[in-house]
Amino acid sequence: MMTRQFTSFDPPRRTLMGPGPSDVYPRVLAALSRPTIGHLDPAFSDMMEETKALLQYALRTGNPLTLPISAPGSAGMEACFVNLVEPGEEVIVCVNGVFGGRMSENVLRAGGVPVVVEDAWGMPVDPQRLEDALRAHPSARLVAFVQAETSTGVLSDVRLLTEIAHRHDALVIVDAVTAVGGCALEVDAWEVDAIYTGTQKCLSAPPGLSPVSFGPRAVERLQSRRRPVQSWFLDHTLVMGYWGDGARRSYHHTAPINSLYALHEALLLLWEEGLEQAWERHARLHRGLRAGLEALGIEFLVAPEHRLPQLNTLRIPEKIDDATVRGRLLSEHGLEIGAGLGALAGKVWRIGLMGHSARSENVFTCLAALEQVLGELGAPIEPGAAVDAAGSALQETPLAQSA
Amino acid sequence: MMTRQFTSFDPPRRTLMGPGPSDVYPRVLAALSRPTIGHLDPAFSDMMEETKALLQYALRTGNPLTLPISAPGSAGMEACFVNLVEPGEEVIVCVNGVFGGRMSENVLRAGGVPVVVEDAWGMPVDPQRLEDALRAHPSARLVAFVQAETSTGVLSDVRLLTEIAHRHDALVIVDAVTAVGGCALEVDAWEVDAIYTGTQKCLSAPPGLSPVSFGPRAVERLQSRRRPVQSWFLDHTLVMGYWGDGARRSYHHTAPINSLYALHEALLLLWEEGLEQAWERHARLHRGLRAGLEALGIEFLVAPEHRLPQLNTLRIPEKIDDATVRGRLLSEHGLEIGAGLGALAGKVWRIGLMGHSARSENVFTCLAALEQVLGELGAPIEPGAAVDAAGSALQETPLAQSA
Numbered sequence: 100m101m102t103r104q105f106t107s108f109d110p111p112r113r114t115l116m117g118p119g120p121s122d123v124y125p126r127v128l129a130a131l132s133r134p135t136i137g138h139l140d141p142a143f144s145d146m147m148e149e150t151k152a153l154l155q156y157a158l159r160t161g162n163p164l165t166l167p168i169s170a171p172g173s174a175g176m177e178a179c180f181v182n183l184v185e186p187g188e189e190v191i192v193c194v195n196g197v198f199g200g201r202m203s204e205n206v207l208r209a210g211g212v213p214v215v216v217e218d219a220w221g222m223p224v225d226p227q228r229l230e231d232a233l234r235a236h237p238s239a240r241l242v243a244f245v246q247a248e249t250s251t252g253v254l255s256d257v258r259l260l261t262e263i264a265h266r267h268d269a270l271v272i273v274d275a276v277t278a279v280g281g282c283a284l285e286v287d288a289w290e291v292d293a294i295y296t297g298t299q300k301c302l303s304a305p306p307g308l309s310p311v312s313f314g315p316r317a318v319e320r321l322q323s324r325r326r327p328v329q330s331w332f333l334d335h336t337l338v339m340g341y342w343g344d345g346a347r348r349s350y351h352h353t354a355p356i357n358s359l360y361a362l363h364e365a366l367l368l369l370w371e372e373g374l375e376q377a378w379e380r381h382a383r384l385h386r387g388l389r390a391g392l393e394a395l396g397i398e399f400l401v402a403p404e405h406r407l408p409q410l411n412t413l414r415i416p417e418k419i420d421d422a423t424v425r426g427r428l429l430s431e432h433g434l435e436i437g438a439g440l441g442a443l444a445g446k447v448w449r450i451g452l453m454g455h456s457a458r459s460e461n462v463f464t465c466l467a468a469l470e471q472v473l474g475e476l477g478a479p480i481e482p483g484a485a486v487d488a489a490g491s492a493l494q495e496t497p498l499a500q501s502a
Numbered sequence: 503m504m505t506r507q508f509t510s511f512d513p514p515r516r517t518l519m520g521p522g523p524s525d526v527y528p529r530v531l532a533a534l535s536r537p538t539i540g541h542l543d544p545a546f547s548d549m550m551e552e553t554k555a556l557l558q559y560a561l562r563t564g565n566p567l568t569l570p571i572s573a574p575g576s577a578g579m580e581a582c583f584v585n586l587v588e589p590g591e592e593v594i595v596c597v598n599g600v601f602g603g604r605m606s607e608n609v610l611r612a613g614g615v616p617v618v619v620e621d622a623w624g625m626p627v628d629p630q631r632l633e634d635a636l637r638a639h640p641s642a643r644l645v646a647f648v649q650a651e652t653s654t655g656v657l658s659d660v661r662l663l664t665e666i667a668h669r670h671d672a673l674v675i676v677d678a679v680t681a682v683g684g685c686a687l688e689v690d691a692w693e694v695d696a697i698y699t700g701t702q703k704c705l706s707a708p709p710g711l712s713p714v715s716f717g718p719r720a721v722e723r724l725q726s727r728r729r730p731v732q733s734w735f736l737d738h739t740l741v742m743g744y745w746g747d748g749a750r751r752s753y754h755h756t757a758p759i760n761s762l763y764a765l766h767e768a769l770l771l772l773w774e775e776g777l778e779q780a781w782e783r784h785a786r787l788h789r790g791l792r793a794g795l796e797a798l799g800i801e802f803l804v805a806p807e808h809r810l811p812q813l814n815t816l817r818i819p820e821k822i823d824d825a826t827v828r829g830r831l832l833s834e835h836g837l838e839i840g841a842g843l844g845a846l847a848g849k850v851w852r853i854g855l856m857g858h859s860a861r862s863e864n865v866f867t868c869l870a871a872l873e874q875v876l877g878e879l880g881a882p883i884e885p886g887a888a889v890d891a892a893g894s895a896l897q898e899t900p901l902a903q904s905a
Contacts, residue, residue: 105556105773107529108549108766110539120759123538126510131760132535135526135708136513137838146511153508169710170573173755174735201734208734299756305538307572307710307758329732330584331604331611332577350843352576353702355710356523357534358761363511370508435540440753 113429114456116465117437118249118410119277120299120306121453123361127304130364131357138354146363147342147354153366154310157279157302157374158294160286165312166342167362168295168333169355172276175295175309177205178333179272180243182313182321183293186210189239191232191269193224195255196248197440198274206243209329214239220442221400221412224255226263233267240320242269246284247277249300250440252412252449253405254282258289265290270316276300279310280369281381281409281453292317298358301381301409303454304365307358365454381408383493384457388450391466391489395473395480400447409457411450412443416478421445424472432468462489516832517859519868520840521652521813522680523702523709524856526764530707533767534760541757549766550745550757556769557713560682560705560777561697563689568715569745570765571698571736572758575679578698578712580608581736582675583646585716585724586696589613592642594635594672596627596663600653600843601677605646612732617642623845624803624815627658629666636670643723645672650681652703653843655815655852656808657685661692668693673719679703682713683772684784684812684856695720701761704784704812706857707768710761768857784811786896787860791853794869794892798876798883803850812860814853815846819881824848827875835871865892 115122136143154165168175180202184190190211192203195218206213216232218225224244233239242264246257257273264271270292278284280301286294292314299306313321313335321335328334332352341351369377385408389399392413400412415421421438425448428434437449450465466485474480518525539546557568571578583605587593593614595606598621609616619635621628627647636642645667649660660676667674673695681687683704689697695717702709716724716738724738731737735755744754772780788811792802795816803815818824824841828851831837840852853868869888877883 103555105552105770107533107770108536108552108763110536110549110763111543111545112537113539113543115538115540117540119756120538120540123760128535128537128760130510132531133511133513134515134531135518135523135702136516137518137520137523138709140514140516140832140838142514146513149508149511152506170577170735171755171758174573174577177733177735205734208730208732210732297756299538305758305760306541306756307761327611329611329613330580331608332573332580352574353522353700353709355574355708355761357526357531357708357764358710358758360511360513361760367508367510429543435543 112433114434114461114464116451116456116461117435118449118451119297119453121303121451121456123305124303124365124368124455126368127361127364131305131361133360135356138356139350143356144348146359150359150363150366151342153363153370156370157366158286158312159284159288160312162286162312162314164318164335164339166338167359168309168311169352170309171306172295172297172309174333175297175311176202176274178311178335179293179295180205180209181328181330181333182335183241183270183272183317184209184211185324185326188212188241189214189236190241190243191216191229191236191239193218193229193244195222195224195251195253196220196245197250198245198248202243202274220251221253223253223405224260226256226259229260230263233263233269240269241272243272245274247275247282247407247410249277249410250443251400252407252410253401254407257284257291261289261291270320277407277410280377282407283378286312298362298365301453302365302369304361305358307355308362381452381457384452384459384462385411387459387462387489387493388452388465390492391462391485394484394488395469409451409453411452413448413450415446415448419473419476419478423476427472428468434465434468459493515836517837517864517867519854519859519864520838521852521854522700522856524706524854524859526708527706527768527771527858529771530764530767534708534764536763538759541759542753546759547751549762553762553766553769554745556766556773559773560769561689561715562687562691563715565689565715565717567721567738567742569741570762571712571714572755573712574709575698575700575712577736578714579605579677581714581738582696582698583608583612584731584733584736585738586644586673586675586720587612587614588727588729591615591644592617592639593644593646594619594632594639594642596621596632596647598625598627598654598656599623599648599651601648601651605677623654624656626656626808627663629659629662632663633666636666636672643672644675646675648677649687650678650685650810650813652680652813653846655804655810655813657810660687660694664692664694673723680810680813683780685810686781689715701765701768704857705768705772707764708761710758711765784855784860787855787862787865788814790862790865790892790896791855791868793895794865794888797887797891798872812854812856814855816851816853818849818851822876822879822881826879830875831871837868837871862896
């Protein structure tokens with residue numbers, strides 16, 4: 100007999116304003132716990148079809164190959180690289196944060212040769228440097244970059260970077276993990292070739308799945324591969340058969356049934372709100388948070404024109420200890436904000452306003468908690484100023500009624 | 503605006519007696535929908551530690567490298583192969599069904615050279631053939647086989663096959679997806695080197711995660727690799743850092759928080775019942791189902807000594823149409839049983855008694871539904887005989903009280 104004792108896990112109640120997971124919609128949690136059915140059940144196939152259609156809506160695409168990978172965003176990233184890179188191929192990877200670096204690692208593991216184009220952390224991907232790299236490496240047939248760098252809170256220009264890549268006959272892989280639902284993204288209009296995202300950011304479902312979409316050029320590239328995809332689990336030529344036309348569905352792996360219930364519900368909520376309305380909501384809440392943070396004297400890492408509304412990266416004020424503040428926010432206020440990653444560890448905080456976390460209650464909760472903790476640590480703070488400033492900013496820009 | 507309409511998905515209520523997913527425990531569904539917290543939250547780290555300890559209990563192992571891969575069983579399989587196979591290495595793969603075949607495919611994708619040892623579908627892996635293969639291929643350092651073949655319902659002898667492999671200085675990878683919780687398995691006592699399982703079989707959690715355990719020889723092999731693991735997502739040298747000692751946890755990917763709540767609760771239920779009691783329960787329910795099926799004149803594919811109690815593979819009676827029966831069981835009785843896979847498609851049914859599905863109610867539900875549907879299709883069936891036979895068999899072998 101084991102002497103150790105175990106009991107059911109009852110998680111503490113948190114307000115999630117880090118870089119993800121974000122607060123999950125109550126309707127999504129309810130969907131998650133509906134009774135499990137078989138992954139080959141006709142009712143489940145119908146739900147898969149709806150999920151595909153709702154994903155196409157969220158990504159603004161008609162790509163038939165649009166489906167959730169049965170694993171987190173990192174696996175969605177890997178799926179794009181192992182399906183589209185062949186050994187020995189040069190791939191231009193734009194790196195302006197942690198996730199660009201991870202893309203470069205994925206190219207290596209897939210046997211490719213990464214050509215890294217670096218930009219400073221906190222800056223967007225520079226279109227001119229991409230152009231230069233494509234000129235210097237004319238054999239590169241693939242370009243990869245991150246739309247919304249989760250490590251820095253920076254937005255890069257997907258439309259322009261894709262145009263440049265296409266002028267040089269290269270396809271693009273876009274990391275949209277933190278982007279989808281939180282800021283403008285048009286897969287078809289911007290001619291994005293391959294894109295992956297996550298469920299736990301602006302879609303506000305639990306983490307664990309990674310929606311991926313391949314456009315016609317990516318599908319053609321996949322179908323003309325010289326060697327099989329190195330991953331069996333992520334091989335799109337097989338996964339397609341499983342997520343393909345319901346009548347001809349072939350068994351590949353056992354789908355994560357309940358997680359897919361949750362994703363379906365989260366996408367449904369986005370569809371009910373309207374995609375553009377969701378983008379606008381994130382922008383508005385960002386303005387409220389920003390006004391409050393400025394009243395607290397906290398500065399943004401990123402210039403205004405490159406900031407992600409859904410992920411706010413802030414310089415930690417001088418003489419303030421990172422871990423102390425985050426620890427007290429968590430233990431005293433039940434509030435999670437994000438630490439800096441990599442080169443920014445200890446230097447920044449990341450405050451997410453994603454999906455269900457992008458609500459005025461969360462903005463006020465966060466500002467009030469920060470005011471209290473920073474004030475107690477001796478920062479020069481005018482009581483109530485942050486919440487007032489946020490309230491005014493939110494009043495000035497009410498949400499437009501949906502059409 | 504899209505003209506298509508979408509609504510929340512309300513799954514039909516099913517009794518799941520296929521090859522998995524099995525019926526999920528209500529307590530597990532309740533755990534699944536608890537509020538999401540951050541994957542770096544200290545409370546979540548504590549739960550990860552408990553989950554590891556409960557997994558070690560379920561697998562009868564003290565292996566520190568015991569953790570759930572954040573993706574379904576197929577990814578757990580791939581994790582074992584990409585971490586333990588290096589390009590050019592011969593791997594002996596014992597194939598006696600679909601999942602052995604998939605292992606062989608995984609060896610290929612990892613750059614290895616599979617040496618396939620085939621046994622007939624419906625037969626266990628033959629120890630003598632493994633011995634012969636190891637003699638013929640002395641450079642092979644790895645042997646892979648399936649303990650509980652989900653496609654055929656056959657149990658192979660893990661202890662003996664592992665002994666043989668070790669005598670030839672080869673490590674073993676064991677597929678225990680359908681085994682864990684449903685039949686005896688002793689990772690440490692049998693000296694299994696690497697093993698993977700799934701959540702949706704005898705653990706009765708939803709599908710989506712794959713617990714994996716590596717013993718000391720496998721860890722040594724991993725640490726002495728000449729080349730990096732080809733998958734970033736499944737690279738155990740990185741995943742270990744994330745699931746390692748709580749204090750030194752390093753970010754790898756965002757864990758599937760809620761799915762892990764569910765796995766923790768499912769493992770807790772197994773721990774509360776007791777592992778040996780769970781094995782005994784599966785054996786007992788199997789005896790009840792078998793008595794009933796024999797009363798219906800339905801024959802098993804597998805000889806009694808090689809049958810899995812938790813997965814019963816049955817020859818479809820002559821003149822009975824496979825799809826008609828399964829369709830009517832599903833639509834008229836809400837009962838899912840499994841079809842044959844691969845070479846057995848159209849020839850067998852697979853009836854699972856796994857985890858929460860291994861209950862006397864399920865045995866009676868299944869037998870009564872089969873009696874009704876087969877009777878209506880003209881099979882010569884004596885009314886009530888199957889349920890009576892199952893009831894008698896279950897009465898003869900009450901569950902022993904736990905010690």
